[in-house]
Amino acid sequence: MTPTLETKYVFTITAHIGNVTSAGDIGTGVRRIIPIVGGEVKGTINGKVLPFGADFQIIRPNELIELEAKYAFETDDGATVYVENKGLRFGPVDLLQKLKRGEPVDPKLIYFRTVPKFETGHEKYRWLMEHIFVASAARHADRVVIDVHQVM
Template sequence: MTPPILNPVCELRVDLDPIMSLGEGRAGLRRIIPIVGGTVQGPRLQGRILDLGADWQTIWTNGTAELDTRYAMQTDDGAIIDIRNYGYRHGPADVMAALARGEDVAPSSYYMRTQARLETGDPRYAWVNSTLFVGTGQRQSAQVILSLFAID
């Protein structure tokens, strides 16, 4: 079998509102981070992140953030694409504490990986409905930067 190839699709720059904490739940600290806009730039997708959606996070007792997002983009030519992104962010305690304080840290100093599903009814982008995607990310104080790759 041939190993899969990762092909760049786009970079998502997702703008965030402040974190809303729900407190401790059954699985850990529950948080909602509203997604309020952003940009999409890349070889296969270009557009803007719409002002809707959120990351419904759980912070486990070991410090791992379970990322569970749902939001949408509008391409430059008018297509609406639903994005569902699930992943993990974790790293050394001092790095994670710096992120929690809103400090920018090198993305190589922690792990932030996702798997994404995209969906649209626009025939120009029907290929996203049957493609698997993975991402590597970086958390900044008010933004997440995510490089999205198609698994070909």
């Protein structure tokens, strides 16, 4: 018998975002690049999202959005943690189009889940590289809020 999967909330990343750049329809969907311009980390780890990086998205014809964000945060005690966060956002087409226009949408109506991966050379935070994490996220006009959970 295998161990039961359980998750434990560890922290929330709030990534502030800039204006969307689109590379247009690339044949498999519309490529969008959304800069990450700062933010904060609160919970088991506290710190600030560094003002660089981006979310590289492909919006499929049915509005299924594949996301791949790459950025970093600095903990309150000075460690730098690189983040690579891949996921999916999907929901009713009219609500996803409202989100694209920057209009508010109830996050409970949108499926937005990710799998963040962390890298750091700081000994205190090596545990981030030794576990799998999953996250539930919400997109707002100027930020993305990501609740990160450790798979136990």
